[in-house]
Amino acid sequence: MKRILVGIKRVVDYNVRIRVKPDGTGVVTDGVKMSINPFDEIALEEALRIKERGGADEVVVATVGPADTQQQLRTALAMGADRALLVQADGVIEPLVAARALLKLVEREQPLLVILGKQAIDDDNGQTAQILAALWNRPQATYASKIEITGETARVTREVDAGLETLDVDLPAVISTDLRLNEPRYVKLPDIMKAKKKPLDTLPLADLGVQARTQLKLVRFEAPPQRQKGIRVKDAAELVDALKKKGLL
């Protein structure tokens, strides 16, 4: 069975305006829309496309997080994933813990490919794919904008600071997605109904033998400093003048 494992993280929707709690203990999440991390949606879309091309037989989505993540996993099933695994844990899941839990799932599921997002848009850590690849002792291809699988290898184009880099990685491997890899499909209503019958298994993190340790204490959250409001200039001449005065042109 050729399987692809996709990591799904439940995050505050990217359209939500983030507000820091006045007491500095976190950001406001009460009553806020939660969604699949956008990069994970892209990861799932890519897995589905690989399966549709005949490159895989099964797409499994997995999360390490609170019970409410069921909603996001159902959405993932409606998009086309075959089954879902919810490793239940409350509170902050640090990347080392997420990666350890994903490694346990990798050992059980023996995927040929693990696709994760390049970063979760809440903590912006950007670590889990690389840590998993390290623990698994397998290749990593981060920031993918193109994936081609031929036999036992994947050719991955990566978005790097210099431009586009291409790597060949032996499978199994871990790939993390960048935004331009694909555009995720929309979920259709009948698929939501069908998704209700797809398997979604829940297990506590402790059952995987992974300890939910936290090594980074969240000391304080603050709103970022606001920029001073600037001035309006009426035309190009006034702008050029102003910039010259400041020595910027």
Added chain:
Amino acid sequence: MSVQILIVAEHDGTRLNVSTAKCVTCARAVSGAVVTVAVFAADAAAVAAQAAQLAGVDKVLAVDNPANAHALAAVLAPQVAALAGPYALVLGPSTTFGKDLMARVGGLLDAPQVSDIMAIESAVRFRRPIYAGNAILTVEAVDAPKVVGTVRTASFEGAASGGSAAVEKVSLNVTLPTHTRFVSVSAARNDRPDLQTAARVISGGRALGSADGFKILYSLADKVGAAVGASRAAVDAGYAPNEMQVGQTGKIIAPELYMAVGISGAIQHLTGIKDARTIVAINKDGEAPIFEVADFGLVGDLFQVIPEIERLL
């Protein structure tokens, strides 16, 4: 009390990237810091010599290996991990090179990583942006024998030259994987200043309308010696290559002058320019959010304004 800090150098085989000098400044902010820079390359001598000249560097380790000809995280990480023993803090830049590599190092060392360090209060206490810069988080490592970090380069000035650290050749006895192979990298064009270090940056958005439309920005940029950037919408539409993207998922930059031309000012874009000294917005919609962060705002049609600015110079 001294704190041993290891910095993994970023370079292209011949030249040290300025991101390394920024990591040095970050490391130096820790009291008692003893800073070692490690250079991994096929032949590290030239880059190691440049690192040795950075003020604030105490020692440079040069690790030669043909396998290091290209910076592959899977190949470099076990070497960094092998060197990491004596160091309390292991830093790399928060560039695609550093982000790709350092987290793998953290995985091998079983050490927590602090990403995008924007301020360092001690060897275990850091400030970093989260939620695309909409919140600033102070974190403190507890129960961690070692911490790995990536340094947000826009938050630090590069260390000056004038150092004279000793360079030590190191040979490591680690088995390196062959499961990851470099194929190619698209040649970046070099005739314009580098986006990440340029003092002036002019960026275009969806409003430019085509790759051809960007030519008016290139023309102005060349006249003032600016680098050219782009919004994600412009890159997605194929008007500009991906390496020009500025923002949360592109480059985070801190130029003296940033000109946003035909860019609406989405939060993900603003994340990339928060540290710009002066922001100029040119947009035909006076209500565009970019004006909320602009020091100078001009409401107008860019296709008239930009050529006019060029004429006035």
